[in-house]
Structures are given as C-alpha cells and as structure tokens.
Amino acid sequence: MNPALQGLMTIAVGVGGCLAYFYFSNLVLDRFIFPARGAQAGRNINRANMVRPWLFVFPAFFFLLLYLGYPVFETLRLSLTDRALGGAFVGFANYEQMMNEPKFWEAMRNNMLWLIVVPAASTAFGLLAAQLTDRIGWGNIAKSLIFMPMAISFVGASVIFKLIYEARPVDAAQIGVMNAVWLNFEGGIWSFIFLRVFPAILCGAFAVIAAYVGYLAARPLWEDRPGPREGVMMKGARAFLGLFGLWLAWVSVRGVWGVLTASLPYGEPINWLTLPFYNNFLLMVILIWIQTGFAMVILSAALRGIPEETIEAAIIDGAKPLQLFFQIKVPQIMGTIVVVWTTITLVVLKIFDIVFAMTNGQWETQVLANYMYDKLFRANDWGVGSASAIVIMALVTPILVWNVHNARKEMR
Amino acid sequence: MADLKLRDVAKTYGGTVDVLKNINLDIKKGELIVFVGPSGCGKSTLLRMIAGLEKISGGTLEIDGQVVNDVPPAQRGIAMVFQSYALYPHMTVRDNMTFSLKLAKKSKEEIDAAVAKAARILQLEPYLDRLPKALSGGQRQRVAIGRSIVRDPKVYLFDEPLSNLDAALRVATRLEIAQLKESMPDSTMIYVTHDQVEAMTLASRIVVLANKGIAQVGSPLELYERPENEFVAQFIGSPAMNLFPGEIVETGPQTKVRLDSGGVAVAAIATQDADKGMKVKVGIRPEDFVEAHGDAAFTGTVDITEALGEVTLMYFQSTIEGQTVIAKLPGIHRDLRGREVHLAAAPDKVQIFNNGRSLHYR
Numbered sequence: 001m002n003p004a005l006q007g008l009m010t011i012a013v014g015v016g017g018c019l020a021y022f023y024f025s026n027l028v029l030d031r032f033i034f035p036a037r038g039a040q041a042g043r044n045i046n047r048a049n050m051v052r053p054w055l056f057v058f059p060a061f062f063f064l065l066l067y068l069g070y071p072v073f074e075t076l077r078l079s080l081t082d083r084a085l086g087g088a089f090v091g092f093a094n095y096e097q098m099m100n101e102p103k104f105w106e107a108m109r110n111n112m113l114w115l116i117v118v119p120a121a122s123t124a125f126g127l128l129a130a131q132l133t134d135r136i137g138w139g140n141i142a143k144s145l146i147f148m149p150m151a152i153s154f155v156g157a158s159v160i161f162k163l164i165y166e167a168r169p170v171d172a173a174q175i176g177v178m179n180a181v182w183l184n185f186e187g188g189i190w191s192f193i194f195l196r197v198f199p200a201i202l203c204g205a206f207a208v209i210a211a212y213v214g215y216l217a218a219r220p221l222w223e224d225r226p227g228p229r230e231g232v233m234m235k236g237a238r239a240f241l242g243l244f245g246l247w248l249a250w251v252s253v254r255g256v257w258g259v260l261t262a263s264l265p266y267g268e269p270i271n272w273l274t275l276p277f278y279n280n281f282l283l284m285v286i287l288i289w290i291q292t293g294f295a296m297v298i299l300s301a302a303l304r305g306i307p308e309e310t311i312e313a314a315i316i317d318g319a320k321p322l323q324l325f326f327q328i329k330v331p332q333i334m335g336t337i338v339v340v341w342t343t344i345t346l347v348v349l350k351i352f353d354i355v356f357a358m359t360n361g362q363w364e365t366q367v368l369a370n371y372m373y374d375k376l377f378r379a380n381d382w383g384v385g386s387a388s389a390i391v392i393m394a395l396v397t398p399i400l401v402w403n404v405h406n407a408r409k410e411m412r
Numbered sequence: 413m414a415d416l417k418l419r420d421v422a423k424t425y426g427g428t429v430d431v432l433k434n435i436n437l438d439i440k441k442g443e444l445i446v447f448v449g450p451s452g453c454g455k456s457t458l459l460r461m462i463a464g465l466e467k468i469s470g471g472t473l474e475i476d477g478q479v480v481n482d483v484p485p486a487q488r489g490i491a492m493v494f495q496s497y498a499l500y501p502h503m504t505v506r507d508n509m510t511f512s513l514k515l516a517k518k519s520k521e522e523i524d525a526a527v528a529k530a531a532r533i534l535q536l537e538p539y540l541d542r543l544p545k546a547l548s549g550g551q552r553q554r555v556a557i558g559r560s561i562v563r564d565p566k567v568y569l570f571d572e573p574l575s576n577l578d579a580a581l582r583v584a585t586r587l588e589i590a591q592l593k594e595s596m597p598d599s600t601m602i603y604v605t606h607d608q609v610e611a612m613t614l615a616s617r618i619v620v621l622a623n624k625g626i627a628q629v630g631s632p633l634e635l636y637e638r639p640e641n642e643f644v645a646q647f648i649g650s651p652a653m654n655l656f657p658g659e660i661v662e663t664g665p666q667t668k669v670r671l672d673s674g675g676v677a678v679a680a681i682a683t684q685d686a687d688k689g690m691k692v693k694v695g696i697r698p699e700d701f702v703e704a705h706g707d708a709a710f711t712g713t714v715d716i717t718e719a720l721g722e723v724t725l726m727y728f729q730s731t732i733e734g735q736t737v738i739a740k741l742p743g744i745h746r747d748l749r750g751r752e753v754h755l756a757a758a759p760d761k762v763q764i765f766n767n768g769r770s771l772h773y774r
Contacts, residue, residue: 313498
C-alpha cells in the first residue's frame with residue numbers, strides 16, 4: 001500500500017478509535033452499569049457522574065504511564081545494571097564510570113553554557129523584538145518573519161546553518177556566508193573596528209550588565225529595606241546570583257582582553273565548526289534564532305496587556321523611554337518573562353538535534369543528550385546511557401516544577 | 413498654582429475628524445474647573461491635551477504665560493489622577509509616590525519630606541510599604557492623588573477619579589477631594605466627570621462641553637439658574653428641564669408666552685415690542701413647578717408617579733408628540749395617578765430660548 005494511504009488510514013483508525021472509545025464507554029456506563037432508571041435512578045446518576053471523568057481521562061493516563069512513567073523507572077533500573085555482565089546489578093558503577101569520562105564533563109560544561117546563553121539571549125532578543133514591533137505599521141510583518149523559524153525543525157535549521165558556516169578551499173568560491181564575509185577582512189582599520197573594537201565593546205557591556213544584575217540580586221543581603229523578610233533559600237539564591245554575576249563579569253573581562261590580543265588569520269577560510277569552545281556559540285545561534293520568535297510572541301502579548309494608564313502616568317511622572325521600558329513595563333511582565341525563560345531552559349536542557357546534525361559532539365561541542373545517544377545507541381552501553389539520561393532528568397525536574405508553578409501563578 | 417490659557421484649541425484625528433474646535437478658556441490660579449458633557453464630547457481628550465498625552469492639533473495652550481504645545485508632559489508642571497488609578501503594580505505605595513521625584517533626581521531628604529507630607533494629608537501612613545494590590549479602591553485612589561501631591565504641580569488634572577468607586581466611597585472621596593482643595597487654595601485643578609453632583613459640589617466653575625465646543629462656562633449655580641442655551645439647560649439638573657414650544661404674546665419687563673400645548677407662562681425676562689410673535693421655547697425645571705392658582709403653564713393628567721420619599725416625581729403625557737413633562741413635588745404625595753393637575757412656575761424661574769439660545773444672554 002502507498003505510505004501516504006497508510007498514513008491516512010492510521011489517522012482515521014486512531015481518531016475513530018478514540019471517538020468510539022469515548023462514545024461507547026460512556027454509553028455502556030449510562031445504559032448498563034449505572035442505568036438512570038428503576039428505584040436507584042438518582043443514586044446511579046450521581047455514581048455515573050463520579051466515574052465519568054476517570055473514564056475519559058483513562059486513555060491519556062494509561063499512555064502517559066506506559067510511555068513516560070514506566071520508562072523513567074526502567075531507565076533508573078538499567079542505569080544500575082551492566083549489559084556486559086548479562087544485566088547484573090552493579091550499583092553506581094555506571095555513574096562512576098561516567099564521572100571519570102572527560103567527555104561527560106565536557107557535555108556538562110557545554111550544557112551549562114547553553115543553559116546560560118540561549119534562554120538569556122532568546123528572551124532578551126524576543127523582548128527587544130516585541131517592544132520594537134509594538135505599535136508600528138509593519139510590526140506584524142516583522143513579527144511573522146521573526147516567528148517563522150519556529151516552524152522549522154531543529155534539523156532543518158541545522159542544515160541551513162551548516163551552509164552558513166561552510167568552508168571551501170581558499171581558491172574556490174565561498175558558499176558559506178560567514179566565510180564570504182570573513183574573507184573581506186584583510187587586517188586594515190575596518191577589520192580592527194569590526195573584529196576587535198566592536199566585539200570588545202559588546203563583551204565589556206555584557207560584563208557590566210552581568211556585574212550589575214549580580215549586584216542588584218545580592219544588594220538586599222546587606223541593605224536594610226522595608227518589606228517582608230526573606231527566607232534562607234532566598235538569601236542563598238541571592239548570594240549565588242551575586243557571585244555568579246561576578247564570575248560572568250570576570251570571564252567577560254578576560255574575553256575583552258582575548259579579543260583585543262588574539263592574532264587573526266586573515267585571508268584564510270575558517271572551518272568555523274572546528275574552533276573549540278567558540279563553535280558552541282555557533283550552535284547556540286541556531287536555537288536562539290528559533291526560540292526568539294517564541295519569546296517574542298508571548299512577551300508581545302504580555303506587553304499589550306500592560307494597562308495603558310500606568311504607562312501614561314509614568315510619562316507624566318517624567319520617565320524617559322528607557323526608564324519607561326525597564327522600570328514600568330518590564331517589571332509588570334516579569335512573571336511572563338520568567339515563564340518564557342524557564343520554558344526555553346527546558347528546551348535547552350534537552351538539546352540534541354542541533355548538536356547531532358551539526359557536529360555530533362566533535363570538537364568539544366558534546367552535550368548531555370547527544371552523549372546519552374552516543375552511549376545508548378552507538379556504543380550500546382545501556383548502563384552508562386541510562387545513567388546520563390537520569391542525570392538529564394535530575395537537571396530538568398526542578399526547573400520543570402518551578403516553571404509549572406510560575407505558569408500557574410501567571411494564570412491566576 | 414498657575415493660570416491656564418486655551419486659545420482656539422482644536423483636536424482633529426487624521427486631519428478630517430474634528431473632535432474639538434475653537435476651545436477658548438481662561439483658568440485662573442486656584443480655581444477648580446470641572447469639565448462635564450455627554451460621553452464622547454471630548455472632555456477627556458481636552459484634559460489629555462492639557463496633560464500632553466494627546467497632541468494639540470490647533471491653537472495654543474499656555475500654562476503660566478508659557479506656550480506648552482510642544483513641551484513634554486513631565487515638564488508642563490502638571491500631575492494627573494486617572495480613573496483606573498494607574499498605580500504601578502510592582503511598586504509599594506512609597507515607591508509609587510516617589511517615582512517621579514527619583515526620576516527628577518531629588519535629594520533623599522526632599523523625597524522623604526514630600527512623602528511624609530502627602531501620606532499625612534491622605535492618611536496613608538500605615539500603608540506606605542504595601543503593594544497596590546493590598547489596598548482597597550478608595551485607598552488606591554488616595555495613593556494616586558498622593559502621587560500627584562508629592563510633585564507639587566502647578567495644575568492637578570483629574571480624569572473621572574471617582575468612577576471606579578462604589579457609591580458610598582464616591583461620596584466620601586468627593587469630600588476628601590473638596591477638603592484637599594480647601595487645604596491647597598493656591599493649586600489649580602481641572603476635573604473631568606460625567607457625574608453632575610460631583611460637578612456641582614466641587615467646581616468653582618463648570619465647563620460644559622458639547623458639539624465639539626464649549627456650551628457654557630460658569631459657576632454651578634449660574635449654569636443652573638441662567639443656562640445660556642437649551643443644551644446646558646437640559647444637561648444640568650436632574651430630571652432634565654422641561655421645554656415647551658410657544659410664542660411671545662406680551663413684552664415688557666416681563667414676558668408672556670403662550671404655549672402650543674395650551675398654557676401660558678410668564679418669565680422675568682425683559683423683551684421689546686419687536687419680539688412679539690417670536691417663536692420660542694419655554695424652559696421650566698421639574699422642581700420649579702407649583703400648583704397653579706390662576707393661569708396654568710401646563711395642565712395634564714398624571715401618568716406615572718415615582719415616590720422617592722423626599723420628593724415625588726410626576727410624569728405627564730404631553731400633547732406634543734414624544735415629549736414627557738416631568739414635575740417634582742417636595743414630600744410624599746399619594747393617589748396622584750390619573751388626576752388632572754394645573755402647574756405653573758414663578759416668573760424668575762422660567763427660561764425662554766430662541767433658536768436654542770437663552771433670551772437672558774441676548
């Protein structure tokens with residue numbers, strides 16, 4: 001049979017099966033199990049109404065358990081066994097082995113990098129796009145264009161970017177945009193401005209922002225401000241954020257120095273994806289490109305939801321556009337920003353396709369999900385593979401819980 | 413604490429839709445001016461133009477002798493209180509009030525002093541560290557007013573500040589605003605409302621807006637006793653003034669009008685002989701009707717009565733198509749329904765309008 005026909009049949013059988021289940025199970029309940037007649041009619045109706053929700057929720061519940069609940073426990077079990085020993089229980093040996101592999105720690109480090117950069121950049125760009133496209137005539141067209149990458153699969157996007165990063169021998173025409181642009185730099189004044197001064201300024205600005213955000217987060221620790229007292233958890237989080245901001249600032253300042261002093265091989269095409277460390281950011285660009293649209297749409301709706309009067313009141317109070325944005329608009333949509341941020345964080349923690357399609361974890365771009373895939377399906381080592389899967393889950397769970405909590409708070 | 417001058421101020425949308433035109437108004441220091449008018453008459457737009465939130469399409473606006481058409485809102489020396497309070501939800505009451513002062517880079521001492529003063533006046537001291545969501549509607553509106561006070565503006569603008577409050581709170585807050593005005597006799601205030609009681613009780617002068625322009629400016633009682641035109645006559649006072657078409661039959665220091673519906677009304681308005689035969693409308697407020705001894709202005713059968721306790725409203729079916737005549741009698745009257753009543757009014761309470769304008773203002 002033609003595959004397309006098969007697909008259509010599957011859809012018909014699947015949807016029809018669902019409808020049939022709901023219809024007939026409901027019918028059986030009402031007609032035969034608790035019929036609404038006879039001496040017990042009233043009681044039967046009440047009972048049927050108590051059973052009905054469970055009846056309808058059952059399929060979803062069943063498949064969730066089968067495809068999500070069971071695998072979690074099975075993975076947990078597998079992570080404690082060893083295939084080479086015929087599935088014998090080996091305790092934490094797999095975890096130990098994993099911890100001793102540099103590739104695992106590389107994946108951990110890269111995941112953390114992704115975790116910091118992608119949600120921050122996507123949310124920031126999304127917010128910027130949402131604000132800039134608000135209230136201009138062609139704003140909706142701009143928004144559609146920015147949103148469009150959301151419709152492209154991660155693998156598709158990776159293919160596009162692979163072409164952008166493509167390198168050809170020096171005498172051949174460059175089909176990759178990056179190298180085509182790069183070869184125009186020859187070390188003159190413009191190269192100095194674009195490749196040293198400009199990135200240095202960006203890096204420096206990031207250092208200042210990181211330090212300032214860290215300072216803002218930590219400030220209440222030593223300042224005595226009126227308001228509700230904060231718990232130990234909150235204080236710990238503040239201290240962590242403060243130190244983290246300081247560390248980011250330090251790294252960025254070193255980056256400024258690096259940018260200014262690095263020797264650049266002008267005139268040679270560069271194999272971008274093989275530049276260790278920096279190639280991570282080239283991969284992140286893809287996800288940022290995709291997720292910015294998502295952040296923009298949600299934040300744009302949130303911006304629209306801000307009461308107009310508060311903005312007018314702020315204008316009368318003398319707020320300049322930037323103050324208006326950061327002191328009146330952003331705080332009012334902070335809840336949404338957090339939800340967007342954590343949602344993207346979840347996507348990032350599971351990141352697999354882009355790395356798999358672009359570098360497959362070579363040149364120090366490994367991430368946890370791809371590491372798991374490597375172990376599980378290439379090395380056929382279910383023990384270590386499952387162990388890394390459990391690590392991913394352990395990392396995702398707290399953020400997921402927090403995300404659901406925030407989303408619920410937003411909806412109230 | 414300033415004079416405002418509006419000269420030929422106009423507002424057009426898209427170059428074609430006139431909302432307001434030829435607005436000329438002088439507001440003196442220390443006045444409380446109330447803009448009233450039917451919905452859609454542009455009263456809020458005019459206020460927002462004074463605030464600088466809407467562009468002025470034509471004419472000039474002066475505050476303290478300085479044309480401020482192109483001055484941004486913050487530099488006009490105005491403060492505005494919005495209908496929906498417009499408090500910043502993420503800031504405490506204190507931060508809400510100090511936001512403008514911090515933006516203006518005022519010293520900490522100045523800010524603290526201003527907040528302390530405003531909080532004392534508005535009795536907000538216990539709430540300074542609360543967020544707006546933890547306050548009641550009345551308290552929120554007080555914070556919004558406090559946010560204006562701390563700036564010590566030249567002109568206060570109120571955009572229907574009491575509309576979101578329930579009836580009891582509205583009366584209380586109205587009194588508070590009146591007291592506030594009393595305590596700051598030098599401050600100029602402009603107040604937009606659709607509530608007549610607010611307008612009558614608060615205003616030093618009322619500006620009635622209608623048909624894209626100003627229908628009349630005057631003290632509340634001027635507007636009530638000597639409306640310049642039919643619109644103001646019917647807009648001020650509730651229920652609205654009754655209007656009877658008729659013809660002038662006797663002139664002199666007092667004018668006699670024979671009404672088309674059959675009665676005769678005498679008004680204390682001087683007219684010349686040339687006015688005899690002039691087609692006019694006679695306006696009599698429901699509350700000015702008394703039972704007639706002699707010539708009746710209006711005779712009719714009571715159709716419906718509404719007893720409100722302090723007054724009783726009588727509705728008559730007039731002989732003129734579609735017109736309902738209303739009379740308001742003090743006290744409680746029972747069994748009026750279906751009775752024939754003869755009504756007249758004292759000459760000094762009777763208005764005469766020709767082509768919509770009062771003969772008082774010829």
